Amino acid sequence: MTDTVLRMEDVGLTLAGNAGDVEILKSISLDIGRGETIGMVGPSGSGKSSLLMLMGGLERATAGRITALGEDISDMNEDQLARFRRGRMGVVFQSFHLIPTMTALENVAMPMEIAGDAQAFERAREELAAVGLASRMGHYPAQMSGGEQQRVALARAAAPRPAILLADEPTGNLDSVNGAAIMDLLFGLQSRHGATLIMVTHAPDLAARCGRTIRLVDGRIASDSATGNEGAKA
């Protein structure tokens, strides 16, 4: 599969605990193509977020191989993973995780500054304008509503034009109106940049907007199916 952006082969994640090891993910194998939109669903504790973190190199697998954008990230250390993520992966969190001491503009520019992009602020302004926050660039996260903060987080994830967008329950902390607006923006950004979108969600309607749904149960993929809906391919 030539346009595979992410491949997981027999991936497992086991965390050490004082009462013994806890097996979070078991034998996960999947291929994700360029431009796909994927919804990951499953009950709490099934390992959705952990799998998303493995895909983004935020967590390291304890078994199997993960190849992202042509590079084997399984054995990379934290710094190598950090460098690998630069400009390639955008992550949106449920709790936004904006840096409170930075303005919206600085938050969005941050990943590009880290990557050494000279146009960081210019692109950050464009991206903030694209999510409708042109007038809030100088505001700090504490001065913004939850919906606005999540829009900043979206802009931050999308601004470096990443090949892969990871979203962990991006509407989990928002009301339904703001949640819907965020999802429209997220799919719009994914479509505009042609990125692969992988999203963890508890909401069936959001999963249904994705082209493919992966259901996890007890750390295993219980089903992996195409929905045939709009965001299947950008």
Add this chain to the structure above:
Amino acid sequence: MSLALAGRIARRELRGGLRGFAVFLASLALGVAAIAGVGMVRAGIQSGLTEQGATLLGGDAQVQMTYRYASEEELAYLRGISTQISEVVDFRSMAVAGDSRILVSVKAVDDAYPLLGAVQMEGADNLPAAFATENGAAGAVIDGVLADQMGLGLGDRFKLGESEFRLAARLISEPDSASAGFALAPRVIVRRADLANSGLLGAGTLFDSQYRMTLPAGADLNVLKSQVEARYRDQGMRWQDRRRPSPSVSRFVDRMGDFLVLVGLAGLAVGGVGVAAAVRSYLEAKISTIATLRTLGATGGVIFQTYFIQIALLAGIGVALGLMLGVGLPLLFAGQIQAVLPFPADISLSPAPVIEAAFYGMTSAFLFALWPLARSEGVRAAALYRGGIAGARCAGGILRRLPCWLRCWSAEPWRYRELEIDAGHGGGNCRLAGYPCLGRDGPVARGALGGAAAFHAGQVWPARSAGGDWRAKGRNNSSGAGPWPWPDGFGGCGADRLQPARGDCARFAQPRAQLFLCRYSGRSDRRFSREIGRECRSVPSGKRPHAARHHHPDQRARCARGGGRALGGAR
């Protein structure tokens, strides 16, 4: 490049203000102030001694001999190199007035004394007037305290040896007192010639003779010293000059200064614990930001540099505050300090003690901040999900665990107690390892766990009932969230946000659950608390758990877990 980036991030991070750094700044500022202040006063005294060296010594130079006077040949030589010379004899004797006998320090002087400065006294205008003989008794100037002790008034008589003297004046100060060093007895000044018949300065008497000299302008003290020492090396003649008029005072000031600097350094070292704790606490509060930066692609180096720059800036502020205090206070109170010192002090801004204090301050700040700073590199991007710093579990034997225990306990006790509940969390860090530190099966651990639970339940909760018997009742009770090695007496919930939390209490609380622990976050804290409280009240009396809560730093709800398993969390 990374340093410039770190500098930019640090600058933005510092917008958060200096909250939480009061201890850090106070520790540094006080230690630096102490060292700078002591250094300033010491430098002032040294400067004063040097500037007024000739007055303190009573001449540009002096030679001193013990148990003998200078010979005619020696006197001739000394007269040859000087423009003026004065002989002073110093010895101890007993002053007798009626039944009163007191040890005194006698200074027998010639008519040239003092070559520099003046003797301050009351009762006579000058020494010649004071030394005048009246009714067969020569005059003497004696310490006022001594006069009072002996009950002598002006004109009263007392004896030194076989000679009778008259109290002609009470001594206020003598210009060369500092060069005399530590005084063993109150001073009596008489004319040496008046002691001729006293029997006190005969052969075998213990006395020092000093020959003070004023030297011609441009005289080279080094050359003169070398010549005198070469010429009279074997005659026991000791040279002293205005450059170091009072070796004893200089030694005293040096030693006292060293001691006080040591006290300042000890203060810095003790303050260093505060510095380390403040940095650790600050970085713990920044774990989310650090993990976010890691997620965005920042390497450990950038993280370290970012916080190193911040700590360096804060240390600079602390040191600057300390220097302002340490320099300002001695300058402000220079007059009072000079008034109480028995020797002159020229207290003014002196660069050496300032640099010394700044060096000690910055060094101690970095020494104590480096360890927690270095740990910031270990924060993983996954901390946004799992929390903590990698590789900081308290494991191994007692000796290996000891530093970790210290870190745990010196962090934030309330957090530690609370986090004991979370013992065994897979992503474990120092805080989370607190409970295993204590030994999870021991009575101390159970007590601590109960105490922690009580703390969070907001009420006094008997450790016995909270922690007791949990092993005996089995650890593998399932609650619907998979294998759940929880003690029987505990319940827990997993709540990412308010809505899913509803029902957790009843669902997860075990039949005998006495304590219900939840970690959650977000803006719905109060609402959550109300909800969970309401829900828990629905549990039949006697089985009702007590809700406990914790605001998780990563803003992601993680309910209480025990025995190494997350409970119902979306891991």
